[in-house]
Amino acid sequence: MSAGRLLVSALRDPGSLADPDWSALIAAARAEQLLGSLAERLRNHALPRKTTQILAAARRESAHQRTRALWEAEMARRALAPLGVPVVLLKGTAFHAANLAAAAGRSVGDLDILVPRERMAQVEAALLAAGWERMKEADGYDDLYYRRWMHELPPLIHRDRDRMIDVHHTILPPTARPTPDARALIADSVALESGLRILAPADMVIHAAAHLFADGDLAGGLRNLWDIDRLLRQFDSAAFRAQLAARADLHQLRRSTARALRLAARLYGSPIDRGLAGRDRIADRLFEARLLARNGWGQPRRPLLRFAFYVRSHWLRMPPAMLARHLWVKARR
Amino acid sequence: MKHSLTLRIGPVGFRIGSAWRGPIDALAALYKGYPAPEDGICDFTVRLEPEKPWRRWLRPSVAIQGDYVLPDAAPMALAHGLLAAEMGMNLQMALGQKSWLLLHAASVEKDGRALILTGESGAGKSTLAALLGERGWRLMGDEFALLDPESGALHPFPRAVSLKNGAIRVMEGEVDSARFGPRLEGTPKGAIRHLRPNAQALARMDVPASPALILFPRFGEAAAARAVGPAEIFMRLTQASTNYVALGQAGFDALTRLVATPAAAIDYPDTASAVDLVETLWAEAA
Numbered sequence: 001m002s003a004g005r006l007l008v009s010a011l012r013d014p015g016s017l018a019d020p021d022w023s024a025l026i027a028a029a030r031a032e033q034l035l036g037s038l039a040e041r042l043r044n045h046a047l048p049r050k051t052t053q054i055l056a057a058a059r060r061e062s063a064h065q066r067t068r069a070l071w072e073a074e075m076a077r078r079a080l081a082p083l084g085v086p087v088v089l090l091k092g093t094a095f096h097a098a099n100l101a102a103a104a105g106r107s108v109g110d111l112d113i114l115v116p117r118e119r120m121a122q123v124e125a126a127l128l129a130a131g132w133e134r135m136k137e138a139d140g141y142d143d144l145y146y147r148r149w150m151h152e153l154p155p156l157i158h159r160d161r162d163r164m165i166d167v168h169h170t171i172l173p174p175t176a177r178p179t180p181d182a183r184a185l186i187a188d189s190v191a192l193e194s195g196l197r198i199l200a201p202a203d204m205v206i207h208a209a210a211h212l213f214a215d216g217d218l219a220g221g222l223r224n225l226w227d228i229d230r231l232l233r234q235f236d237s238a239a240f241r242a243q244l245a246a247r248a249d250l251h252q253l254r255r256s257t258a259r260a261l262r263l264a265a266r267l268y269g270s271p272i273d274r275g276l277a278g279r280d281r282i283a284d285r286l287f288e289a290r291l292l293a294r295n296g297w298g299q300p301r302r303p304l305l306r307f308a309f310y311v312r313s314h315w316l317r318m319p320p321a322m323l324a325r326h327l328w329v330k331a332r333r
Numbered sequence: 334m335k336h337s338l339t340l341r342i343g344p345v346g347f348r349i350g351s352a353w354r355g356p357i358d359a360l361a362a363l364y365k366g367y368p369a370p371e372d373g374i375c376d377f378t379v380r381l382e383p384e385k386p387w388r389r390w391l392r393p394s395v396a397i398q399g400d401y402v403l404p405d406a407a408p409m410a411l412a413h414g415l416l417a418a419e420m421g422m423n424l425q426m427a428l429g430q431k432s433w434l435l436l437h438a439a440s441v442e443k444d445g446r447a448l449i450l451t452g453e454s455g456a457g458k459s460t461l462a463a464l465l466g467e468r469g470w471r472l473m474g475d476e477f478a479l480l481d482p483e484s485g486a487l488h489p490f491p492r493a494v495s496l497k498n499g500a501i502r503v504m505e506g507e508v509d510s511a512r513f514g515p516r517l518e519g520t521p522k523g524a525i526r527h528l529r530p531n532a533q534a535l536a537r538m539d540v541p542a543s544p545a546l547i548l549f550p551r552f553g554e555a556a557a558a559r560a561v562g563p564a565e566i567f568m569r570l571t572q573a574s575t576n577y578v579a580l581g582q583a584g585f586d587a588l589t590r591l592v593a594t595p596a597a598a599i600d601y602p603d604t605a606s607a608v609d610l611v612e613t614l615w616a617e618a619a
Contacts, residue, residue, distance in 0.1 A: 022372075023346075023374055026374075027400060030400045048374060049372070050371045050372050050374040054374070056432070057430075060432075060580065064578075064579045297334050297378060297380055298378055298380070298400060
């Protein structure tokens with residue numbers, strides 16, 4: 001069994017673990033940034049003493065990450081409060097801020113926020129004034145590339161706290177074929193007590209699916225899919241299923257959402273709406289193989305398959321001529 | 334991985350994999366006599382991989398990979414593969430250790446009481462600890478000391494001692510040559526030679542000690558000692574710890590408890606006077 005497969009079955013059904021290769025499982029979980037989630041899943045299971053100790057350390061680490069993520073969100077809130085802009089937290093920080101089931105052990109790297117496109121310039125200025133700095137050289141190729149073609153500002157990093165913020169105005173690059181309804185994402189977002197906001201449940205699942213299948217090359221995909229599983233389990237109801245289908249159509253992301261549901265069910269046994277998910281496709285197996293391509297040393301496997309998904313991610317993001325120019329500039333560095 | 338080795342150092346299990354045989358053989362020789370990880374379960378994985386696929390054979394170049402990596406760490410020559418493995422293990426500890434408060438410090442023990450030596454690279458803590466470890470003290474470690482946040486005890490982490498430049502000759506005069514690794518020339522820190530801790534250090538690597546004296550050595554000045562108060566100890570140790578912030582309240586509590594330990598900053602012109610200073614201060618603290 002591949003270590004990727006071992007990790008998935010440990011997350012899906014911790015009771016099924018009979019004397020696994022713990023070193024391999026732990027290395028694979030770390031490589032996929034899922035050790036904290038695994039530690040939460042195995043919380044009440046009898047484990048070897050050493051494993052217990054390693055997982056306790058992982059819990060300590062994710063508790064620290066949670067504190068840091070929430071503090072960073074609060075810092076952004078303070079910096080942006082005078083603007084009166086709706087600030088929507090995305091991904092891991094959103095799960096933690098709203099105490100969703102997906103937050104259990106969830107690692108968080110950068111802070112991702114969504115704001116209305118027409119307020120981006122003000123948001124950037126306010127963040128720069130509050131101590132965030134540009135990472136990309138102003139007006140360099142990367143900087144201009146982001147500003148012209150991406151769904152987010154070039155990343156900013158805080159000079160004292162060394163934490164990165166990604167400011168999005170929508171959830172897919174404008175060059176991608178689907179055009180999500182960014183206004184609807186913000187209009188239907190949910191306010192938290194702090195004044196910060198999170199996406200509506202269906203939009204959260206759709207964003208995770210878009211991030212996984214329409215934007216990225218599936219790097220970190222097992223964690224992304226685990227988020228989707230947790231969200232589907234927490235929100236599952238007839239009303240939610242109807243919402244999910246309607247919003248997937250609204251955001252032109254029905255295909256990605258359907259694929260996310262099928263793969264979540266396949267790997268993690270998530271409860272899904274078969275009407276929305278559709279029948280299994282041959283290509284699903286390729287996605288599954290790509291997601292599980294990790295060995296017990298934490299190394300990526302299947303370089304050709306990975307490369308194919310890398311090319312695919314760019315193909316989805318840009319028209320061919322632009323893609324050729326972009327890859328040419330990147331390759332010459 | 335093609336070649337690999339597992340071993341336990343104090344409470345921490347390591348698994349080192351390599352695309353080449355050389356670094357693993359060197360590591361196995363240096364760590365002869367070390368136990369296997371508890372239940373075969375490793376805390377950390379280190380991988381020595383070619384920087385690019387063809388760099389396995391063509392001008393071999395070792396990239397340090399593993400559970401935790403520094404994104405811009407430069408690859409090393411295959412001749413320095415042993416050093417790469419050592420650095421890889423250090424990295425896992427510095428970036429991944431969350432069970433103990435990690436102090437970048439050398440430590441030795443006598444009568445169940447620990448002496449902690451901490452200071453910047455080049456302060457001479459490795460040499461001092463290695464020397465004391467051959468002269469009636471037990472070597473607990475030269476790179477990291479593990480402070481138990483609950484009990485306040487110091488846990489041994491007796492890795493091979495990393496001797497640099499002049500320190501190599503000092504220890505070669507003191508110790509049987511069978512305990513040394515190969516001499517590595519032209520590393521980023523000059524010449525390096527590793528020394529395997531002695532039988533006592535290995536046999537008692539699971540026995541913790543309680544902190545009794547903290548010294549901040551500095552090499553290259555006339556011999557002098559100055560007492561250091563709790564506030565300064567606290568500041569110096571937060572800087573010497575890579576995971577103080579990450580441990581949150583537990584880290585703060587552990588460090589607050591530790592600053593009650595007597596401490597001094599010492600200057601020394603040569604190793605003989607350093608050993609004298611240490612023995613004097615130790616006798617006073619006792």
